Amino acid sequence: MSAGRAVIAGVYNTPQARRLENWTTRKLIASAALGALRDAGLTLADVDGVITEGDSSALIYDLRLGPAWQGRGFGLDAVVEAANAIKGGQADVVLIVAAAAGVYVDRDATAPWTRPENEFVAPWGLFTAAEFALIARRHMTTYGTTPEQLATVAATIRNNGHQNPEAVYFGRGPFKPEDILASRMIADPFHLLDCSMTSEGGCALVLVAADRMADLPAKPVHVLGGGADYYGPAYQFPPSWDLAGRRGGPVNGRIGGRAADRAFRHAGLERSDVDVLELYDPFSFEIIRQLEAFGFCEPGEGGPFVEDGHIAVTGSHPVTTDGGTMSFSHAGGSPQMFQRVIRGVQQLRGEAGPLQVPGAEVALCSGAGAGALFNSVVLLGTEASS
Amino acid sequence: MSTPLAPQHGELPHAEPTELSAPFWNRCAEGTLTFQRCAACRSINFPPVEVCRECLDTDLGWEESSGRGTLYSWTVVHRPVTAAFTPPYAPAIVDLDEGYQMVTDLIGIAPEEITAGMPVEVDFHEVSPGLHLPYFRPSAG
Structure with missing residues (x-):
């Protein structure tokens, strides 16, 4: 086994927009791949591992990357899988890439990836907003979490996007919590502005062995740890806060807690070491839930925690600093996840412009949440862990 | 703002019942709600499943809720x-x-x-x- 630890050497976001006319998913993937390799100072000829959404082998054929290792992981799990493949000596340079354009065209319906097909869910008209609302409501009735606290999360993240020139909704703010509460109701307690948008775009990351970085231009960002918690397939069973397994441990409402514990333990880090939290933000409440599940505040304290300004870029726990899926972009299943990690890399490189968290050295990135019955985390650092 | 919520009407998205789920939907048509119970460990399984989610026994029967x-x-x-x-x-x-x-x-x-x-x-x-x-x-x- 090679001892090379994995670092992220290149990241890239293509243009993001509500609709990218004249682009297709495949063209965006090609553009994103070349952009991330350029950022890493590498070329296609250096790549010997690939993870993309769906069938990686088709991309290996189309980009003539074979013979190459391929991964199967989705979202943040792909980043951990790529890092482990490098550490295990199965590949030296792994390209992770995903994009979407022209996928969501029926605007009378919610996006296709949000609609359940299971026979015990579909006839009730559920979709992601409703699934996550069922989780949020349970927290509200249990702990007294308020719509204003949810709106504070949405306003904070949307204000980040307002200041991010690459965000789809750049310059669309600033927002106050009242603005969120004044937007039309989608799935109570979520107003329109509590929800992610839908958009199009692509993105890519390039991971290499740490000892390779001496030759490369970018400041290395180390993958220090990761974790994944699953309770079942998304959108087929009741999205219940109290869903529990036979082994004990956190219930579904606390999903991600086990993953975070393991990631911190593996990295040799404490919660207090984290400088920036690039949390997945499909709906405003999910930030409150993850802050609790990951151990940044006590159970039930997430609402008051976000009210006190902790999560602003200038606060103690800055979250989702590119504007997230609410304001930066939400281009389908995989890009929305990978982009949390890309933003973590930008923060640790000091490339986040007006939204830079000064001196950020450790970032926690996350993907999905309790409405989806899974939650994954990745810990990034400017220094290799001991 | 006090209009009671009403059932839907018309064609809704729904999956075709499977061999496993047909007993549930057939009883719905008769106005009875049912669930599976494992004969071995007495655990309730819903939605229906081939193998008990608790003890993995395959002897699952339907009961009325x-x-x-x-x-x-x-x-x-x-x-x-x-x-x-x-x-x-x-x-x-x-x-x-x-x-x-x-x-x-x-x-x-x-x-x-x-x-x-x-x-x-x-x-x-x-x-x-x-x-x-x-x-x-x-x-x-």
Whole structure:
């Protein structure tokens, strides 16, 4: 086994927009791949591992990357899988890439990836907003979490996007919590502005062995740890806060807690070491839930925690600093996840412009949440862990 | 703002019942809510499954539910998933008295009057020919 630890050497976001006319998913993937390799100072000829959404082998054929290792992981799990493949000596340079354009065209319906097909869910008209609302409501009735606290999360993240020139909704703010509460109701307690948008775009990351970085231009960002918690397939069973397994441990409402514990333990880090939290933000409440599940505040304290300004870029726990899926972009299943990690890399490189968290050295990135019955985390650092 | 929520009507998205789930839907058409119980460990399994989720035994039988329970969580949808649904409607999770949960939609109550833990009972409606759905409404007594 090679001892090379994995670092992220290149990241890239293509243009993001509500609709990218004249682009297709495949063209965006090609553009994103070349952009991330350029950022890493590498070329296609250096790549010997690939993870993309769906069938990686088709991309290996189309980009003539074979013979190459391929991964199967989705979202943040792909980043951990790529890092482990490098550490295990199965590949030296792994390209992770995903994009979407022209996928969501029926605007009378919610996006296709949000609609359940299971026979015990579909006839009730559920979709992601409703699934996550069922989780949020349970927290509200249990702990007294308020719509204003949810709106504070949405306003904070949307204000980040307002200041991010690459965000789809750049310059669309600033927002106050009242603005969120004044937007039309989608799935109570979520107003329109509590929800992610839908958009199009692509993105890519390039991971290499740490000892390779001496030759490369970018400041290395180390993958220090990761974790994944699953309770079942998304959108087929009741999205219940109290869903529990036979082994004990956190219930579904606390999903991600086990993953975070393991990631911190593996990295040799404490919660207090984290400088920036690039949390997945499909709906405003999910930030409150993850802050609790990951151990940044006590159970039930997430609402008051976000009210006190902790999560602003200038606060103690800055979250989702590119504007997230609410304001930066939400281009389908995989890009929305990978982009949390890309933003973590930008923060640790000091490339986040007006939204830079000064001196950020450790970032926690996350993907999905309790409405989806899974939650994954990745810990990034400017220094290799001991 | 006190219009009670009503069942849907017309063609709704739904999967064709499988061999495993057909007994549930057939009994819905008769106005009876059912669930699977494992003969070996007595655990309830819902939605239906081939192998008991608790003990992995395969001897699963169907039992009738009282159709009564309490409201575990809910949302009121104003932007429907597709145009097939007429808003507002209220997806919910119900805790059945027998000790399991299911997804449903609440009817017969105005959105602003819904409260956590309220007693509810099943109320079947044929929303399109052959599709009998087990909605839930506030309990009569």
